Amino acid sequence: MLRPESAQGEDWVKDHSTAGEFVVSQETRQKLVNTARVAAQKAYVPYSHFPVGAAVLTEGGDIVSGVNIENASFGLTACGERVAIQTAAAMGHRSIIAIAVSAPRAAGTTPCGACRQVMNEFKPASGELLVLLDGHDSILAVPFSELLPKSFGPRDLERGG
Incomplete structure (x- = not known):
């Protein structure tokens, strides 16, 4: 359910799922989204002019x-979501419980397939990963399982594929 960013109170973001509530507080959700928005302002996007910022909660x-970082050799471009996750991994984190994605030019932009696969690699083993999609004036909370259903990941390799 899309909600205006300015909505107040405990229900400013409703989860778009039948799986129930996530354990990430509304205050932490807002902090994640704000961090992603600030990051988007620092994106290096001289070709697409489409900044994306992301913030992960470990x-x-x-x-x-x-942030997304473009390159004249387009295949070398790095998405904001992967940069955030890989930076967290470089800091020693191996599991993220939430990610906020901010693309100021397009409300509700979802992560690309490659980012979804990397998110799958670092989602918590014991629960759902919360994805917060930000736009100009709305935020959508989506369980990761809705973005990458029937995913293939580390747990599949543990049981032989």
């Missing part, structure tokens, strides 16, 4: 941000 409670 299981340890740290918030780590990332």
Whole structure:
């Protein structure tokens, strides 16, 4: 359910799922989205002019941000979501419980397939990853399982594929 960013109170973001509530507080959700918005302003996008910022919440409670970084050799472009996750991994984090994605030019922009696969690699083993999609004036909370249903990941390799 899309909600105006300016909505107040405990229900400013409703989860778009039948799986129930996530354990990430509204205050932390807002902090994640704000961090992603600030990050988007720092994106290096001289070709597409489409900035994306991301912020991940690690299981340890740290918030780590990332931005998309374009390259004249387009295949070398890095997405904001992967930069945030890879930075968290470089800091020693191995699990994220939430990610906020901010694309100021397009409300509700979802992560690309490659980012979804990397998110799958670092989602918590014991629960759902919360994805917060930001736009100009709305935020959508989506369980990761709705963005990448029937995913293939580390747990599949543990049981032989």
